[in-house]
Amino acid sequence: MKLGFSPxxxxxxxxxxxELAAELGLFLEIAFDQHEMDPRLPKARELAEMGRAAGVGFTVHLPFVDWNLVSLVPEVRRLSLERTQRAIEFGAQIGAACGVLHTGLVPLRLPEAVNHAHQLAHQALEQLELAIPVALENLGLETTDLLETPSELRNLLEAHPQYGFCLDVGHALIQRGPTGPQEYHHLLGHRLLHLHLHDNRGIQDEHLPCGEGAVDWAWVRKLLENFGGTAALEVSGGEGGVRRSVALLRANS
Incomplete structure (x- = not known):
């Protein structure tokens, strides 16, 4: 298992x-949204060179800010699809091991709207050209999220075998309770490419350092022992938060 963190x-x-990633032997999960918003950040070619110089690899989080791949508004949907494709190409240029993709929002919770959005999700996944492996992330944090249950994500992935699964343990805890991560893994462990690791108290998405909330980290460590993919820390707390999380995950390993 390769471990990294989100700057x-x-x-x-x-x-x-x-500097921190090189010291601890971590990769960086790059947020593509940041590079869209801030022209001062390095372009893909420069970022790739920075990684080579430091001996640090990458994953990429595909767009999620002001973005909705299943929007009922065609122009919003078209732009979201274009941004996602650009992000996948960005990931390929920096040599990202994988990209993480959200599944969209349906604020208008009318049955017809929700059903149409599910159809749009299938269309979008077919339209994207995957230059890197892409993993769909479990959400289920808000009433506006398209997918409301683990089985819905399983059904979507079964229809699109070219995609993998990103298990976000913090999201699963909030959505499904203390055994939420295990429930998702039971259904989708065979598609697991990537993990998002952070903690919370089971109420809201706090992104606490690992060990500061209610996630079952003993179970996570056991899962990671035989996992050959990538896992990115999405923790707050600056350098200290990353260091504490790495220490917890590597304890007794």
Whole structure:
């Protein structure tokens, strides 16, 4: 298993992030939204060179800010699809091991709207050209999220075998309770490519360092022992939050 962290969630700039990642043997999960918003950030080619110089690899979080791949508004949907495709290409240019994709929102919870949005999700997944492996992330945090149950995500993935699964243990805890991560893994462990690791108290998405909330980290560590993919820390708390989380995950390993 390869372990990394998100500079965005940790609140660290790239200089700090590369130094910490190189020291601890981690990769960086790059938030593509940041690169869209801030032209001062390095372009893909420069970022790839920074990674080579530091001996640090990457994963990429595909767009999620002001984004909705299943929007009922065609122009919003078209732009979201274009942004996602650009992000996949960005990930390929930096040599990302995988990309993480959200599944969209349906604020208008009328049955006809929800059913149409599910159809749009299938269309979008077929339209995207995958230059890197892409994993669909479990959400279920808000009433507006398209997918409301683990079985819905399983059904979507079964229809699109070219995609993998990203298990977000914090999201699963909030959505399904203390055994939520295990429930998702039971259904989709055979499709698991990537994990998002962070903690919370089971109420809201706090992105606490690992061990500071209610996630069952003994179960997570056992899962990681035989996992050959990637796992990214999405923890707050700056350098200290990353270090504490790494120490917990590597304990007795």
């Amino acid at each position: 965005l969630t940790a609140g660290l700039n790239y200089r700090q992030s590369f």
